[in-house]
Amino acid sequence: MRQHVATIRALITDPMLSQSYYPEHERKSKLAVLVDLIGPWLRYGEVNTYYYLYGLDRLDANKKDILPYSLFRTLRDSRNLRPTDLPAYSGTSYNFICVLRDKFLFSTFAAGLGIPASKSLAICSRDSVFWIRTGQRMPLEQLLDDTSLNIDGMVKPIDGIMGSNVFPMKVIDGRLYIDGVKASIDDLRTRLTRRHLLDVRIKQHTDIAELHPWSINTLRLVTFNQGGHVELLSSTFRIGTGRRPTDNWSAGGILIAVDPGSGTTRGDGYLKPSYGQRVRRHPDTGIELEGLAIPNYDRAVATVLRLHTHLPGLHSIGWDVAITPDGPVVIEGNDDWDGAVPMAVEPGFRQRLMRMY
Numbered sequence: 001m002r003q004h005v006a007t008i009r010a011l012i013t014d015p016m017l018s019q020s021y022y023p024e025h026e027r028k029s030k031l032a033v034l035v036d037l038i039g040p041w042l043r044y045g046e047v048n049t050y051y052y053l054y055g056l057d058r059l060d061a062n063k064k065d066i067l068p069y070s071l072f073r074t075l076r077d078s079r080n081l082r083p084t085d086l087p088a089y090s091g092t093s094y095n096f097i098c099v100l101r102d103k104f105l106f107s108t109f110a111a112g113l114g115i116p117a118s119k120s121l122a123i124c125s126r127d128s129v130f131w132i133r134t135g136q137r138m139p140l141e142q143l144l145d146d147t148s149l150n151i152d153g154m155v156k157p158i159d160g161i162m163g164s165n166v167f168p169m170k171v172i173d174g175r176l177y178i179d180g181v182k183a184s185i186d187d188l189r190t191r192l193t194r195r196h197l198l199d200v201r202i203k204q205h206t207d208i209a210e211l212h213p214w215s216i217n218t219l220r221l222v223t224f225n226q227g228g229h230v231e232l233l234s235s236t237f238r239i240g241t242g243r244r245p246t247d248n249w250s251a252g253g254i255l256i257a258v259d260p261g262s263g264t265t266r267g268d269g270y271l272k273p274s275y276g277q278r279v280r281r282h283p284d285t286g287i288e289l290e291g292l293a294i295p296n297y298d299r300a301v302a303t304v305l306r307l308h309t310h311l312p313g314l315h316s317i318g319w320d321v322a323i324t325p326d327g328p329v330v331i332e333g334n335d336d337w338d339g340a341v342p343m344a345v346e347p348g349f350r351q352r353l354m355r356m357y
Helices: 002-013 030-044 069-080 097-101 103-112 140-144 185-191 297-309 340-345 349-355
Strands: 120-124 128-131 136-139 150-157 167-172 175-178 181-183 196-200 218-226 229-239 254-258 265-271 316-324 327-334
Touching (some): 069 316, 069 340, 097 103, 097 327, 103 120, 120 150, 128 140, 136 140, 140 185, 175 185, 229 340, 229 349, 254 340, 265 340, 297 316, 297 327
Antiparallel strands (some): 120 128, 120 196, 128 136, 150 167, 150 196, 167 175, 175 181, 218 229, 218 316, 229 254, 254 265, 316 327
């Protein structure tokens, strides 16, 4: 309770957290904002930290456009977390989420279907490196003994979320670099908090790279399986900022809606509260964000629609897709995708979501 009260107070008084995403609109009084924040807290037991992101501080705001996050999560999980009810699995407790939550399992699954996905080189732990292609395991210290190794990769927890503890790593001529800085094996060991995948670093399309070349900028496509028919519900694009290696919204990335008909970005970009508000140009590269054509967008959509058909026990999946010079590459799928993102940038998202349930 104290934490909730402190959060509400910060949303009223903190100059950073109480900034409007829509300063051009007439705003509610502080008292009205306080009432708005207390109501959902008493009813749902949660504080709406995205209050300003949703534009609820505007006098013309429509609360019916916003679904409380606890209700969204309940809806999403009510279908995704339950055992599949497909006849082929009758009487079992099988659930397809195991394919998504283990990133090594997922990349192997996608590759088996001939779908371009992240290419994994090794599984790393604090003690050893297991090379997937050869099946050889060696002590972590020996990573630098083979001077023939030439690795440009990304390291990520096998079961990680929101880009947490993801970092670029290079091994060149017996030298190790983490985040572009020369490092030791002990430095690497401190970053390997659990089992990590070492993937080949994706080379993205030049049109995508110029937006923010320090991160892999990705599409987030949300698909739903409605009784065997898989369809696209939401399409957004994520762009990294601040030279960070990931584009995740939770790490300061920008989100912008993508028109599913044309594959071009529309409207302003949005930063997560505490990182900023709406932006029309990228804060680092200065590129205008609206009207960007996503290369191979139609192929990306077709790829995730096809992939979802092979996971029929999952009602909804949020896909992360990179665009390379050769086409789309699926990085991962998420059964626990975040509805706050499309609810903020896609008008009418709540209504379209509710029709899926």
